[in-house]
Structures are given as structure tokens and as C-alpha cells.
Amino acid sequence: MRKLRCAHCGGRFAPDPRVKNQRYCGKIECQRARKSLWQRQKLAKDPDYQANKLDCQKAWRSRNPSYWKNWRARHPKYVERNRMLQKSRRIRHRSEVAKMDALRPLSAIKTGSYYLVPERSQLLAKMDASAQKVRLILMT
């Protein structure tokens, strides 16, 4: 019988003749990987599936209100790591916002027609259309 290579563990396995296009062997971790990939793809392309999952999670949280509070109390290292990661994300976000603020004068140029005039030094060096630094002079 023809053997196939498992898409998760890479091991060879004899496919079940009843399963069409079988790509995973029967090992528990390979079946988990197959299911988890299916769920991720389903969530990505099926808004109803996604909404249902969110509803289920919300209902579960309201039935188990202190679960995550207790979990965090049992896993202080995770909590500390997450706090640091979140802090670094906040700092990075802030510096990106600051960069965008610094660029704002560029995007504040009024729409209209302009002369592109090379900067003086480049004007003297070469009358070159590919000059990198230019002044914008509004056509009136």
C-alpha cells in the first residue's frame, strides 16, 4: 500500500482509504495540529464562526468570572513578562505617533501647482532635473 508523508511530523503513514486527501497521520499531536489549522483558517474566513466563538467565550467568562484573575495569581512570571511586553509596545507606539507628528508639516502642503526649484548649491553644481533637494514655489 502507498504510504504518505504527514504534513505535521513528516513521518510516513498508511492513509485510511475512507479519508479523501488525508495529509496527517493518526498521532494525537498531528490530529491536534490539523484541527488547530482548520480552526484558524475557518476563523479567518468565516465571520459567523468568529462571532459565535466570541459569544461562546463571553458566555464562558460570565460563568467563570474569576478564572483569569486566579490564573494570573498562579502565574506571576507570565504576568510580569506580559506587563513588560505591553509596556514596550506602548513605548514603540508612542514613538511612532511622535514620528508621524514630525512628518505632519509635509502633508500640510496645500494642493496646487508648484515650481520645483533645486536648492542653491545643487543649482550651481549642475542644472539637473534629478536634484534631490527642491523648494516648492506656489504658482500664482
Ligand SMILES: [Zn+2]
Ligand atoms: Zn504526524
